[in-house]
Ligand SMILES: Nc1ncnc2c1ncn2[C@@H]1O[C@H](COP(=O)(O)OP(=O)(O)OP(=O)(O)O)[C@@H](O)[C@H]1O
């Protein structure tokens with residue numbers, strides 16, 4: 001109570017007594033909670049259940065809570081900077097210190113990190129002369145610059161992507177990560193149509209990814225269809241499922257829509273899981289055929305009688321990398337197809353209507369736009385791209401099971417779209433590199449991946465809710481000679 | 496009530512809109528004529544916006560018939576889906592709290608308004624994706640129409656700005672231009688002069704006169720600014736607590752004792768339009784006379 005009172009006049013002489021009292025109280029609550037939860041533990045000894053104690057861990061937890069609370073109070077009272085330094089030191093120290101258990105280490109690091117974040121926010125608020133609005137504008141300018149730069153960054157990135165498999169550092173794992181990132185870029189671009197352009201929060205995108213993957217796997221399994229026949233079929237089936245699912249859902253708005261799409265994502269997965277005779281249930285489907293070289297040649301070392309293999313066709317030595325590199329180019333082309341489509345459709349009435357829908361759906365209706373049809377189109381097209389990506393996933397893995405299509409996949413794809421800045425194509429690439437590439441590159445820290453991922457998302461939401469590179473250029477200009485942005489900057493400077 | 500001569504465009508008959516126990520619009524009937532500006536006035540909460548929402552399909556009226564007469568019609572608006580009211584019947588509207596596509600450019604706002612036309616021209620996106628010349632021509636024409644209206648609302652210079660960055664008055668004008676780009680036969684404006692300075696409301700009056708005289712369409716105008724209403728409208732309908740209390744030419748309505756009483760009944764005197772205030776002593780005399 002006293003702490004709250006003294007909060008009103010910031011940075012008074014610190015009331016140490018009140019601070020200790022508050023922290024002590026919190027520690028007492030922590031003690032009450034951790035004693036039964038952490039302190040007592042049931043273990044199997046032989047065949048009997050007995051209780052052991054872990055009082056040292058309780059003590060440490062309570063101590064952590066006490067110290068952490070003091071840190072929070074200090075931050076609140078305007079001593080954020082020392083708190084920041086100490087919490088960072090603690091986080092690093094906890095990494096190496098001999099703590100009695102791994103979980104304590106995680107708790108300590110996480111706690112210190114949270115404290116550090118709050119301290120950073122406090123420091124920024126105290127220090128920065130930039131208001132939230134100005135910062136937004138500054139980031140907008142950055143986004144605008146990136147957008148301008150996309151003119152040449154885009155082609156350079158594409159050239160780099162094409163050259164990647166032949167770079168000296170391109171080991172098998174590098175190309176594999178490349179394939180993974182490109183898959184997520186493609187999914188991100190696909191979902192971007194629904195979330196970024198049309199502004200519909202779809203939490204079940206993975207459903208269409210699953211439909212695509214299973215379409216290929218099942219068609220190949222039951223009918224022996226080849227990948228090149230199944231790719232368009234999988235896209236069509238996914239698009240059809242998008243249409244069927246979309247029809248009842250798209251009348252819903254906002255949160256309801258999000259929740260129902262989440263449900264659909266789960267339903268598809270549960271059906272795949274339980275319809276065991278048809279889909280193989282939890283065991284999934286294995287032995288999914290790998291893609292051939294456009295139906296001409298296989299990538300096997302010894303092709304079946306009467307067929308020719310890729311290395312024989314080109315008269316080169318067999319190398320298992322050939323298939324990997326082929327897959328890499330396949331997903332690159334698929335991803336670029338989605339990108340090309342999106343860039344193109346943004347300049348067409350359908351794409352413009354999507355963006356208008358995101359801005360104000362009531363105004364759209366008043367202009368005679370049939371919202372349901374427009375949304376359905378977005379949903380169906382995005383589902384089709386998800387289906388393409390899914391059948392690629394199936395052929396690449398050679399094995400699929402419902403495990404691969406859990407909600408977390410939807411969440412990751414959505415995170416890529418939101419993080420990148422809704423509707424920004426290049427933002428999706430940057431975000432996919434961050435979300436998929438970084439954790440993949442630092443695999444040793446695997447356990448903390450989701451932790452850092454979550455923390456990163458929180459930071460973004462605090463710091464830049466609209467996404468990293470949220471900036472859009474008009475799709476049509478009346479005065480094309482001078483860029484619109486220039487004019488606006490001019491007049492802002494004049495004003 | 497005095498009859499206002501003209502060719503009927505919109506007939507409102509016994510329109511009633513209930514929200515639970517509240518009757519927001521109560522048995523209102525009137526006729527708006529072609530090539531006329533019909534003003535709808537009344538104190539706050541009189542039910543003006545609710546009436547617009549019924550007209551444009553956002554609410555379905557509890558009771559009543561709304562008939563729009565035009566070639567290919569008549570259209571019974573209360574039976575049409577909201578988007579068809581603009582698409583087929585040709586009723587366009589603006590909103591009391593501006594609803595622009597704030598993050599899209601001014602020109603884009605006007606092009607989106609021509610969605611249905613362009614969608615057809617792009618063969619539902621196929622011709623557009625292929626970049627066929629027929630679509631490109633249609634888009635060029637759409638930009639020409641947009642340019643025409645940008646000129647009319649004096650926003651040509653700002654065509655490539657983000658709509659949300661325009662000053663308030665310009666946003667109001669853009670919303671009118673956007674509605675006009677749907678090529679309507681009836682334009683419904685909800686308080687277009689709200690928040691405008693006197694010079695801007697002068698421009699607005701001119702724009703509305705242009706729309707009536709040159710575009711030859713009907714306008715329904717909700718407005719609190721009596722200087723605008725009285726100077727440009729051909730016909731005034733007055734609502735109070737959801738009921739129509741007066742209907743006629745501006746000159747008639749201005750001196751109608753029921754109107755004056757309705758405005759006097761308001762708590763705040765500011766609600767009283769200056770024109771009405773001027774006429775007050777006169778009316779008081781007239782009431783005493785008989
Ligand atoms: N969706 C709704 N649900 C419940 N009540 C509503 C709804 N819309 C309007 N009302 C009520 O109907 C009455 C008329 O509101 P309306 O917005 O039509 O008034 P108005 O004449 O446009 O007023 P103003 O001049 O302030 O814009 C008000 O009492 C309002 O609270």
Ligand SMILES: [Mg+2]
Nearest residue numbers: 543544545591
């Ligand atoms: Mg209103």
